[in-house]
Each structure stands twice: as structure tokens, then as C-alpha cells.
Amino acid sequence: AQKVTQAQTEIxxxxxxxxxxxxxxxxxxxxxxxxWYKQPPSGELVFLIRRNSFDEQNEISGRYSWxxxxxxxxxxxxxxxxxxxxSAVYFCALIGxxxxxxxxxxxxxxxxxxx
Amino acid sequence: ETGVxxxxxxxxxxxxxxxxxxxxxxSGHNTVSWYxxxxxxxxxxxFQYYRExxxxxxxxxxxxxGLQFPNYSSELNVNALELDDSALYLCxxxxxxxxxxxxxxFGEGSRLTVL
Numbered sequence: 001a002q003k004v005t006q007a008q009t010e011i012x013x014x015x016x017x018x019x020x021x022x023x024x025x026x027x028x029x030x031x032x033x034x035x036w037y038k039q040p041p042s043g044e045l046v047f048l049i050r051r052n053s054f055d056e057q058n059e060i061s062g063r064y065s066w067x068x069x070x071x072x073x074x075x076x077x078x079x080x081x082x083x084x085x086x087s088a089v090y091f092c093a094l095i096g097x098x099x100x101x102x103x104x105x106x107x108x109x110x111x112x113x114x115x
Numbered sequence: 116e117t118g119v120x121x122x123x124x125x126x127x128x129x130x131x132x133x134x135x136x137x138x139x140x141x142s143g144h145n146t147v148s149w150y151x152x153x154x155x156x157x158x159x160x161x162f163q164y165y166r167e168x169x170x171x172x173x174x175x176x177x178x179x180x181g182l183q184f185p186n187y188s189s190e191l192n193v194n195a196l197e198l199d200d201s202a203l204y205l206c207x208x209x210x211x212x213x214x215x216x217x218x219x220x221f222g223e224g225s226r227l228t229v230l
Contacts, residue, residue, distance in 0.1 A: 004157075037221075042223055043203055043205075043223045043224040043226070044221055044222065044223040044224070045158070045205065045207075045221035046221075047218075047219070047220070050218070091157055091158075093157075102148075102160045102163065102171055102173065103148075103150075103158070103160060103207075103219065104160070105150075105157030105158045105159075106157050107155075107156060107157045108155075108156075108157050
């Protein structure tokens with residue numbers, strides 16, 4: 001069975017602060033993919049990043065960065081210098097083996113950036 | 116914008132009724148997945164359709180059924196609606212030819228309220 005745990009259900013930060021969203025996953029598959037999605041109030045899930053299980057390099061994209069640590073089964077997401085537009089619910093997700101693209105999502109972390 | 120469109124965006128039904136939700140996948144995508152997202156929860160996988168056949172199913176009863184058409188659009192049907200079926204229903208499309216990398220593109224969802 002696969003499981004994604006996002007222990008932080010809600011986070012509030014003041015604009016320009018850095019914030020890290022935690023994600024811990026469980027899977028028995030040796031090959032898997034990890035994702036982060038952003039869900040604004042409109043409801044659409046916006047793809048942010050995909051990382052496969054063989055690539056543990058950290059990644060930076062503008063103000064966003066991701067820290068993948070296989071040893072601790074974690075895939076944390078950091079927003080640097082947060083902005084009000086970053087306010088949304090963020091989901092960590094996992095696709096393992098199985099022959100089809102079933103995505104297992106965490107419960108989500110609601111981020112509120114206060115001006 | 117992902118190119119995945121869903122209809123209707125909002126609807127209200129009563130217990131025991133039946134509902135059909137529709138999804139037009141992104142051009143070139145041959146796989147459609149459906150997810151149920153209850154309030155405050157992460158999306159839960161319902162099923163996936165590939166080349167007009169169901170290709171994987173989550174933990175949902177048979178009253179949740181679907182179709183995929185030759186143009187790869189899809190329908191989700193829910194019979195004998197229950198109050199707990201109230202949720203945001205998300206459609207995601209992807210291209211199987213790219214392998215199981217999980218590059219899913221989500222629509223904005225159909226918000227169903229069951230009274």
C-alpha cells in the first residue's frame with residue numbers, strides 16, 4: 001500500500017518569510033514518482049514538480065525548491081520569500097508501480113500568506 | 116490552463132438520484148482518470164480509462180461507473196447518490212505513450228452537492 005503524509009494541515013506566514021511544507025511517503029515499489037501540486041481556490045490542481053525515485057538531486061525553480069531524501073522517505077517543498085499569491089492548498093503525491101497511473105495524494109497543507 | 120474541461124462546474128442533487136459528469140481530455144491524451152475530493156481532504160482515485168476500457172479502480176463501490184469515448188473524452192456516472200458523495204470530482208488526462216510518468220493534467224472539477 002502507498003501512503004503520503006502531510007503532517008501540517010495549515011500554515012500561516014507573513015509575506016516574504018520562507019516556508020517549508022513537509023511530505024513523508026511510504027511505498028514498497030522501487031520505482032516511483034513524487035509530485036507536488038498546488039490547488040488554488042478555483043479547484044484546479046496545478047502541477048509544480050515531478051521527481052523519480054532514482055533522482056535524489058534537489059531542485060530549485062525560482063522561489064521554489066524541493067529536497068528529496070530517500071533515506072527518510074521525505075520530499076519537502078520550500079517557498080522562499082513567500083508572496084500572497086502563494087496562498088493555496090499544496091498536495092504532495094506519489095505514483096508507484098501497478099501498471100496504471102493511480103496517484104496517491106496526501107491530505108494537503110493549506111498555506112496562508114499574510115500581507 | 117491545462118486544456119482539460121469538465122462539466123458541469125456545479126450541481127445539486129438529492130439522495131437516490133443519479134448524476135453524470137463529463138470530461139474532455141487534453142488534445143493528444145488517451146488516458147483519463149477520475150478523482151473524488153471531499154472537503155478538506157486530498158483527492159482519492161476512483162478509476163482510470165485507457166483506450167475506452169477501465170484500467171484500474173480505487174476503493175469505490177460499483178455505483179460509480181464510467182465511460183471513455185473514441186475521442187478520449189469521458190463520463191463519470193454515480194447512481195443512488197448518498198450524502199457522502201458530496202465532493203469535488205476531478206478529471207485528469209495523460210498520454211500513455213509517454214510511459215507511466217504520471218504527467219497528469221487536471222481540470223477544474225465538478226462540485227457535486229447531495230442534499
